[in-house]
Amino acid sequence: MTDTVPAPPTDAAPRTAGGATVEFRALRRSFGATTALDGLDLTVQPGELLALLGPSGCGKTTALRMLAGFEHPDSGQVLVDGKDVTSTPAHRRDAGMVFQSYSLFPHLSAVDNVAFGLRMRKVGTAERRRRAAELLELVGLPSHADRFPHQLSGGQQQRVALARALALRPRVLLLDEPLSALDAKVRTNLREEIRRLQLELGITTLFVTHDQEEALSMADRVAVMNAGRLEQCAAPAELYDRPATAFVAEFVGTNSRIPGHLADDGYVEVLGRRLPAESGTADGSHGSHGSGGREVDVLVRPEAVTVSADPTGDALVVAAAFLGAVTRVTVRLPDGTDVKADLPSTEAAVLPPGAPVSLSLPDRPVLVAARAA
Structure with a gap:
């Protein structure tokens, strides 16, 4: 009942x-x-x-x-x-x-x-x-x-x-x-x-x-x-x-913190790409902290991460959680950072733990926060 x-x-x-x-x-x-x-x-x-x-x-x-x-x-x-x-x-x-x-x-x-x-x-x-x-x-x-x-x-x-x-x-x-x-x-x-x-x-x-x-x-x-x-x-x-x-980004929903470099021009270098920092970025910084910018964290939702099988990739799948139509895959970067990605379960099935992969982010502004201690 x-x-x-x-x-x-x-x-x-x-x-x-x-x-x-x-x-x-x-x-x-x-x-x-x-x-x-x-x-x-x-x-x-x-x-x-x-x-x-x-x-x-x-x-x-x-x-x-x-x-x-x-x-x-x-x-x-x-x-x-x-x-x-x-x-x-x-x-x-x-x-x-x-x-x-x-x-x-x-x-x-x-x-x-x-x-x-x-x-x-x-x-x-x-x-x-x-x-x-x-x-x-x-x-x-x-x-x-x-x-x-x-x-x-x-x-x-x-x-x-x-x-x-x-x-x-x-x-x-x-x-x-x-x-x-x-x-x-x-x-x-x-x-x-x-x-x-x-x-x-x-x-x-x-x-x-x-x-x-x-x-x-x-x-x-x-x-x-x-x-x-x-x-x-x-x-x-x-x-x-x-x-x-x-705080909002991490309290509402799930995020991964991926190390990046915020340049003086307001662009962030992350996962081998240059992406614009979100206007009004999370810690209020826009690269105005001196020549050369600074190290930051890029906050990324799991559905925004693309994971591809790559025999030469330097990232490894370390875990997968089946959620029905979607599987949440955890990928470890060479520096030890764990990144979560939500993939269709049919795609995740060919990415078992230990599989080498490469990651990419969509071509759109990203939210930047101060580097976690």
Whole structure:
């Protein structure tokens, strides 16, 4: 039995009044000697799903909690539709929040959990049960209304938590790693459901995650954070294809660092070729460090590397990981550098470990970073 949910009837879906614009302006927050946010500037457009992505401790959850009203900045502002809500209590902010732990009331049924916020707002019994029933249908659990949390699977409990967050028809939905406690199959199904609901309701949504696959598959834009600062905010394809910094390039997707020489003219000599350095290259260098340039690393995605059998080649295949239609081949250069390449499995089959090969890169700009220590 899976947690796959059929699409609900369209007339069951409560409608929001439209998503809100959310702005973080120069937010700073420290906890003792630890800087959680270091001048965060970020705008979320109405109806957009924006993922805050980054490693543990990067500040993404702190930013979300500031929007919810659970944390307050040392300086800076949080605005919703142009209104400064920095000092507004959490219960007066038009936001619904779903946590990593489902946080359901164990003594209440699913329908009563969903209706809880409506009861606190003095909505009549009949109306709140009607709206709670609509929301349970929206999340695919109409037959589970009378079940208690211990009678529900993890995915079902998280759906109830999502319905509860939507019950008050918030203009902003906040999701704090809501899928991390679920197994892989349920997590995949539920992230698809969250995205479907978000699009259907048109609600502005911030989604905190450290899982790049979740962020790239769900979000309109992804904001990558590191040590309290925003590294880059862009659509998933742009983030992957044109990372603004070395951190983004290596945190999102897989890269190999290949030694190269950055010349004064902005070209990089790598694997026997001269290629232009990407505009705004990762460490901000364009060969302006004196006559003769300097040694750098070139960051290369595995799908950009071409591997050819070559009896005279000075690189060797050292490993191959079968991934279905694609096989990820690891090739070792003479200096000991390992380069990953994604090849069609039919091509990789004739390149067993130990096979001599040659490598090449496409004729396009490459991202350059400071040489790794």
